[in-house]
Amino acid sequence: xxxxxxxxQPSLWVSVAxxxxxxxxWNIAARQEYHNKVITRLFGGNSRNGCYALAVTxxxxxxxxxxxxxxxxxxQPSHPLLSTQLSKLSALxxxxxxxxxxxxxxxxxxxxxTYLGDYFGILMDTPVTSFPFNVTDAPMYHGSTLSxxxxxxxxxxxxGVLLTGLVTIMYAIARRFEDPFTxxxxxxxxxxxERREGKKGN
Numbered sequence: 001x002x003x004x005x006x007x008x009q010p011s012l013w014v015s016v017a018x019x020x021x022x023x024x025x026w027n028i029a030a031r032q033e034y035h036n037k038v039i040t041r042l043f044g045g046n047s048r049n050g051c052y053a054l055a056v057t058x059x060x061x062x063x064x065x066x067x068x069x070x071x072x073x074x075x076q077p078s079h080p081l082l083s084t085q086l087s088k089l090s091a092l093x094x095x096x097x098x099x100x101x102x103x104x105x106x107x108x109x110x111x112x113x114t115y116l117g118d119y120f121g122i123l124m125d126t127p128v129t130s131f132p133f134n135v136t137d138a139p140m141y142h143g144s145t146l147s148x149x150x151x152x153x154x155x156x157x158x159x160g161v162l163l164t165g166l167v168t169i170m171y172a173i174a175r176r177f178e179d180p181f182t183x184x185x186x187x188x189x190x191x192x193x194e195r196r197e198g199k200k201g202n
Contacts, residue, residue: 004158015072023174055115076159083156095150101143
């Protein structure tokens with residue numbers, strides 16, 4: 001593995017740090033918002049502005065993460081098996097598919113739906129079941145992972161494949177926290193709605 005990946009390069013570890021940090025940060029920030037309204041209070045009680053601020057922060061952190069990923073790959077060795085024309089050609093549909101999944105999911109969810117608006121109490125009326133959610137239940141995460149892999153293949157870097165594996169692991173961990181919590185939020189809304197309707201009926 002040492003001949004495939006240069007672990008002595010600081011840029012590799014910086015990339016690792018950003019990949020680990022990003023989902024950890026937004027999960028902690030979102031939980032703090034839900035339980036303690038930390039971000040909303042910073043914006044004078046305006047939850048929507050708080051959500052927009054978190055969206056800008058997460059988006060910016062994503063750009064920083066991608067920058068350091070590309071910087072890390074530029075200082076890593078290539079491998080002949082990943083430097084073929086076939087490898088480059090296989091990267092194109094992966095990159096295209098990944099970006100389609102990310103962009104269409106953002107369009108379907110909107111800003112607040114994409115960037116944890118439910119933790120701010122900004123809930124969608126009904127779950128989104130149209131494309132790309134009828135193809136995958138986590139198009140943002142799966143699309144981003146495909147883009148990481150496509151970049152690794154395009155540049156012929158085994159380190160990129162390794163880092164893509166880390167991305168996959170971090171997103172899987174993030175979903176273990178996010179998916180049940182989001183389900184709980186919407187179930188709580190439904191129970192409150194039923195309670196209000198029950199009071200009206202009485």
